[in-house]
Amino acid sequence: MESAPRPDRRKLKGAASRERILVAATELFSTRGYAATGLQEVCRRAGIEKAALYWHFGSKEGLLAAVVDRMDAEFVEHVAKRVSKTASPDDRLDVFIDGLKRLVAERGHLVRLSLSVVLERSSVSSEARDAMQNIFDRTRDAVVRGFESALGASLPDLDLIARLALAYLDEAAVRDVVDPEHVEHDRFFAHLRRLIVLDIAHQVRVSGQPIPEGRMPTLG
Amino acid sequence: MESAPRPDRRKLKGAASRERILVAATELFSTRGYAATGLQEVCRRAGIEKAALYWHFGSKEGLLAAVVDRMDAEFVEHVAKRVSKTASPDDRLDVFIDGLKRLVAERGHLVRLSLSVVLERSSVSSEARDAMQNIFDRTRDAVVRGFESALGASLPDLDLIARLALAYLDEAAVRDVVDPEHVEHDRFFAHLRRLIVLDIAHQVRVSGQPIPEGRMPTLG
DNA sequence: GTCTATACGGCGATAGAC
DNA sequence: GTCTATCGCCGTATAGAC
Numbered sequence: 153m154e155s156a157p158r159p160d161r162r163k164l165k166g167a168a169s170r171e172r173i174l175v176a177a178t179e180l181f182s183t184r185g186y187a188a189t190g191l192q193e194v195c196r197r198a199g200i201e202k203a204a205l206y207w208h209f210g211s212k213e214g215l216l217a218a219v220v221d222r223m224d225a226e227f228v229e230h231v232a233k234r235v236s237k238t239a240s241p242d243d244r245l246d247v248f249i250d251g252l253k254r255l256v257a258e259r260g261h262l263v264r265l266s267l268s269v270v271l272e273r274s275s276v277s278s279e280a281r282d283a284m285q286n287i288f289d290r291t292r293d294a295v296v297r298g299f300e301s302a303l304g305a306s307l308p309d310l311d312l313i314a315r316l317a318l319a320y321l322d323e324a325a326v327r328d329v330v331d332p333e334h335v336e337h338d339r340f341f342a343h344l345r346r347l348i349v350l351d352i353a354h355q356v357r358v359s360g361q362p363i364p365e366g367r368m369p370t371l372g
Numbered sequence: 373m374e375s376a377p378r379p380d381r382r383k384l385k386g387a388a389s390r391e392r393i394l395v396a397a398t399e400l401f402s403t404r405g406y407a408a409t410g411l412q413e414v415c416r417r418a419g420i421e422k423a424a425l426y427w428h429f430g431s432k433e434g435l436l437a438a439v440v441d442r443m444d445a446e447f448v449e450h451v452a453k454r455v456s457k458t459a460s461p462d463d464r465l466d467v468f469i470d471g472l473k474r475l476v477a478e479r480g481h482l483v484r485l486s487l488s489v490v491l492e493r494s495s496v497s498s499e500a501r502d503a504m505q506n507i508f509d510r511t512r513d514a515v516v517r518g519f520e521s522a523l524g525a526s527l528p529d530l531d532l533i534a535r536l537a538l539a540y541l542d543e544a545a546v547r548d549v550v551d552p553e554h555v556e557h558d559r560f561f562a563h564l565r566r567l568i569v570l571d572i573a574h575q576v577r578v579s580g581q582p583i584p585e586g587r588m589p590t591l592g
Numbered sequence: 593g594t595c596t597a598t599a600c601g602g603c604g605a606t607a608g609a610c
Numbered sequence: 611g612t613c614t615a616t617c618g619c620c621g622t623a624t625a626g627a628c
Contacts, residue, residue: 273407
């Protein structure tokens with residue numbers, strides 16, 4: 153363990169630099185916005201030179217993709233853990249909705265950043281596009297799995313419910329910037345909850361699929 | 373009519389320049405993306421100098437806001453006209469959904485541009501913010517009025533339905549870039565239609581508000 | 593009031609030495 | 611892997627012609 157330290161040393165230092173760049177970039181992108189943040193500033197804060205940043209991430213866009221990917225992974229893991237600790241299907245939905253609401257309230261800038269990856273330029277670099285696709289897919293799959301385990305059964309359009317939830321998440325994060333005084337997040341996310349319940353009830357009705365024990369498809 | 377041409381001449385020429393800049397910017401922003409378009413290029417295409425652009429729009433952000441405002445106004449007017457020509461409430465909903473779908477398919481880049489206004493920097497300039505707020509409000513109000521006249525009555529949460537529709541619009545436009553092969557726009561917007569119908573039926577049920585003649589709140 | 597000419601500092605990105 | 615040096619372009623600003 154201590155007899156062969158050499159070949160890993162540089163790798164370790166490289167990983168540490170990568171990490172510091174990522175932390176600095178996350179903070180600066182979040183507070184100032186993507187376009188308004190200079191790579192020079194990121195490097196100064198990370199204690200690194202600009203070319204080192206380019207070696208690690210290839211471009212400013214690549215750095216953004218890495219930042220967003222990490223924040224999404226953390227969010228999915230965090231909410232999935234909280235949801236899996238909750239027993240009743242109805243409470244699970246509440247925890248899920250609450251997770252979305254808190255993501256907007258506490259880290260809305262990161263949600264907006266994830267949109268920036270796509271919108272900055274018309275033809276996104278293929279790496280950035282792939283990164284965004286991974287993020288979307290991972291999040292959607294997690295939501296679908298969550299609903300499946302909450303319902304105890306699958307339904308044909310659960311993926312659409314996942315997209316509905318993500319659409320509401322983005323809409324809330326965007327609106328928060330445009331008109332902070334009239335967002336009405338509570339009312340907005342309560343509406344999301346109602347739509348989900350109504351639509352699941354509809355899907356159950358149409359598919360003839362009986363839901364084992366959960367009574368989520370009833371309005372409170 | 374020809375004896376006092378002077379005071380208007382300059383104004384007219386100024387308006388013409390403004391118009392040419394707007395057209396050039398709309399086209400370039402749409403094809404290349406906002407960040408990837410240089411003002412130099414816009415000016416060359418408009419046959420104008422850069423400082424003239426600066427005089428008319430104040431900044432690149434201001435130019436973007438003007439571009440987006442115009443496209444939104446056109447869209448709202450266009451769809452409102454088509455909707456008002458349709459008789460049955462059920463068909464009106466179809467025309468509305470179709471308008472959204474076509475906006476994404478034919479002018480998705482402009483939808484994405486409208487998001488760019490908000491996302492480019494963390495603290496948007498107050499003029500750009502106001503412009504975006506106007507756009508959101510105008511579109512939401514138009515949707516609410518459309519539903520009111522289709523239903524023949526008002527409902528407490530029609531504004532939430534408008535936000536739902538806009539959220540789906542943005543989500544579709546964003547997804548179109550990330551994963552063009554799996555967007556399933558038809559299925560996605562059919563889901564939107566179902567959600568609207570389900571939610572209106574719910575609102576009618578809860579509010580005890582009778583809907584005069586329209587039978588929109590029934591699933592096809 | 594509308595526009596031309598010109599300049600400036602900073603940006604993202606690259607090449608090559610160590 | 612990291613640093614130094616440098617590039618070309620960007621958005622912005624101002625002075626002054628018409």
